[in-house]
Amino acid sequence: MDRQKIKEAGLKLTPQRLAILDYLRDNLEHPSAEDIYKAILERFPTMSFATVYNTLETLREKGAIQELTIDPQKKRFDPNPRPHHHLICNRCKKILDIHIDYQLHVPEEKKNGFEIVGNHIEFYGICPGCRLKMSGMQS
Amino acid sequence: MDRQKIKEAGLKLTPQRLAILDYLRDNLEHPSAEDIYKAILERFPTMSFATVYNTLETLREKGAIQELTIDPQKKRFDPNPRPHHHLICNRCKKILDIHIDYQLHVPEEKKNGFEIVGNHIEFYGICPGCRLKMSGMQS
DNA sequence: TATTAATTGATAAATATTATCATATTGAAA
DNA sequence: TTTCAATATGATAATATTTATCAATTAATA
Ligand SMILES: [Mn+2]
Ligand SMILES: [Mn+2]
Ligand SMILES: [Zn+2]
Ligand SMILES: [Zn+2]
Numbered sequence: 551m552d553r554q555k556i557k558e559a560g561l562k563l564t565p566q567r568l569a570i571l572d573y574l575r576d577n578l579e580h581p582s583a584e585d586i587y588k589a590i591l592e593r594f595p596t597m598s599f600a601t602v603y604n605t606l607e608t609l610r611e612k613g614a615i616q617e618l619t620i621d622p623q624k625k626r627f628d629p630n631p632r633p634h635h636h637l638i639c640n641r642c643k644k645i646l647d648i649h650i651d652y653q654l655h656v657p658e659e660k661k662n663g664f665e666i667v668g669n670h671i672e673f674y675g676i677c678p679g680c681r682l683k684m685s686g687m688q689s
Numbered sequence: 690m691d692r693q694k695i696k697e698a699g700l701k702l703t704p705q706r707l708a709i710l711d712y713l714r715d716n717l718e719h720p721s722a723e724d725i726y727k728a729i730l731e732r733f734p735t736m737s738f739a740t741v742y743n744t745l746e747t748l749r750e751k752g753a754i755q756e757l758t759i760d761p762q763k764k765r766f767d768p769n770p771r772p773h774h775h776l777i778c779n780r781c782k783k784i785l786d787i788h789i790d791y792q793l794h795v796p797e798e799k800k801n802g803f804e805i806v807g808n809h810i811e812f813y814g815i816c817p818g819c820r821l822k823m824s825g826m827q828s
Numbered sequence: 829t830a831t832t833a834a835t836t837g838a839t840a841a842a843t844a845t846t847a848t849c850a851t852a853t854t855g856a857a858a
Numbered sequence: 859t860t861t862c863a864a865t866a867t868g869a870t871a872a873t874a875t876t877t878a879t880c881a882a883t884t885a886a887t888a
Contacts, residue, residue: 561866562865563854564866596867600868623876624843624845625844649799649834650799655789656812660789662776663816664785666816669812671811672810673795673803673808678801687798703834722876739839743888744835763876
């Protein structure tokens with residue numbers, strides 16, 4: 551989301567918002583609110599944690615980002631609002647994009663009257679880094 | 690999980706465990722820890738919330754249940770440990786099983802070195818109950 | 829029945845998120 | 859530019875969920 555789009559969404563152009571959006575732009579790490587807060591604190595020491603949450607919620611409302619519920623411990627944020635899938639490392643919780651368009655048809659008789667509007671696939675696995683650490687230790 | 694299997698897993702047969710397992714047996718609602726606690730309290734007033742969490746974690750370790758991370762607010766528990774997919778109502782968070790075996794192939798070049806061990810599809814939608822409530826009100 | 833290792837339950841602590849609200853800032857209008 | 863109202867921020871409290879601690883209890887075995 552650029553300055554143009556922020557205004558179009560009826561949002562004020564604050565330094566905090568710009569810092570958060572700047573941090574998220576092209577970010578593929580799916581950071582948590584705390585990740586974002588800590589990263590920005592270094593260059594923006596007056597940033598409040600509450601503002602991070604406020605801003606993320608505002609951006610989500612406007613459809614500029616999405617909230618991921620993949621990590622059981624905390625919400626993770628994705629600056630790419632377009633539907634795509636994810637691969638998560640069971641060990642370190644690293645999240646990677648999977649851009650593949652699967653055709654997931656659900657026959658009417660399995661919908662139980664639901665109106666389906668979307669889907670999201672979580673792939674589970676072990677990342678290369680964790681695999682290395684694991685080989686050479688037990689369990 | 691029946692009495693037989695509990696013993697085989699090296700677990701003691703306590704009334705609390707039996708109550709929780711009994712509540713979960715054939716339960717298709719994917720209840721939260723609190724749901725489980727409240728339901729059992731009625732018939733088992735000495736049950737502690739900590740015991741619910743302890744028991745659920747023990748059962749998960751033993752592979753008897755699975756923890757779902759579909760609901761952003763809280764963990765939900767599924768007495769069916771076999772892989773299957775879910776359909777969640779965006780409005781009321783009701784969760785339904787989807788038993789369909791999709792073949793989700795990920796080409797090597799999109800795995801980024803990950804070793805993929807499983808997957809889980811979340812379908813999003815609106816349940817019949819919520820659809821009814823929505824027709825007749827705005828937003 | 830005695831023993832002991834596992835389990836429970838009370839409670840504190842940790843973690844993550846949301847709410848509150850006085851103060852500050854933005855953007856538009858004058 | 860200055861003024862002003864709506865919006866946003868930041869400090870902090872409150873809430874919600876989950877995990878940790880540990881003394882007391884209980885299940886299973888001998
Ligand atoms: Mn993503
Ligand atoms: Mn299920
Ligand atoms: Zn990893
Ligand atoms: Zn619903």
